[in-house]
Amino acid sequence: MAVVQYDGTDYEGFQVQRDRPSIQGALEDALERVTQERIRLIGAGRTDAGVHARAQVVSFQAGWQHAPAALMQALNANLPPAIALQSLSVAGDAFDARRSAKSRTYRYSINNQAARAPLRDRYAWHVSAALDERAMHQALQVFVGKHDFIALGNPPRQGKSSVREIFGARCWREVDWVIVELTANAFLHGMVRRIVGALVRAGLGNLSAQDCEQLLAARDKNLVKWKAAPQGLCLWSVEY
Numbered sequence: 001m002a003v004v005q006y007d008g009t010d011y012e013g014f015q016v017q018r019d020r021p022s023i024q025g026a027l028e029d030a031l032e033r034v035t036q037e038r039i040r041l042i043g044a045g046r047t048d049a050g051v052h053a054r055a056q057v058v059s060f061q062a063g064w065q066h067a068p069a070a071l072m073q074a075l076n077a078n079l080p081p082a083i084a085l086q087s088l089s090v091a092g093d094a095f096d097a098r099r100s101a102k103s104r105t106y107r108y109s110i111n112n113q114a115a116r117a118p119l120r121d122r123y124a125w126h127v128s129a130a131l132d133e134r135a136m137h138q139a140l141q142v143f144v145g146k147h148d149f150i151a152l153g154n155p156p157r158q159g160k161s162s163v164r165e166i167f168g169a170r171c172w173r174e175v176d177w178v179i180v181e182l183t184a185n186a187f188l189h190g191m192v193r194r195i196v197g198a199l200v201r202a203g204l205g206n207l208s209a210q211d212c213e214q215l216l217a218a219r220d221k222n223l224v225k226w227k228a229a230p231q232g233l234c235l236w237s238v239e240y
Contacts (some may be wrong), residue, residue, distance in 0.1 A: 049228030153188025197226030
């Protein structure tokens, strides 16, 4: 297993796609160059286009006969600058980066200063109007627990369950930054960004916690029209 960090700005998400750059594709290409094998790897989370990861976990099987440290060094030498392994170790045969994960934590960063900040905004959503982070935190608690999140995202395959459990969630301010953090057993496609989009409306005074409850209960995608920008989202950690 390996822990991977990446800047997803120039990639169409984690999952490999035909004729489009992906994180998985870049990792598999590097593995092939180093091991001379075509290896399909598994990621703990399928991050969207433009989304980043501080600690994505991937698993794969390779006929590598040398130390893991040597493989990590070789892979990092063959990966593009936006992607780098942070650690690599041998896992048990039953380990699967996605199925073995107990929870995943995402952080979303909002730059809440009045002016745009080019050195920040590659990794944050710029919202110039002042946000009430306490109201955002209160609204966020509505989503904690086991719910059907179909109004806020899509399951990985049609017909699969859209029920997920959020174990904990918080929103806080650090000077001009407003940060949202969610930990869940898994997330639907687009779920975190839609939750943050709703929270920003709550922070602007246009949506209440009760409104969020009603949106969740309605299970109607047409009612949730807000989706936060991808660059503010980062897969922060995966727990096993």
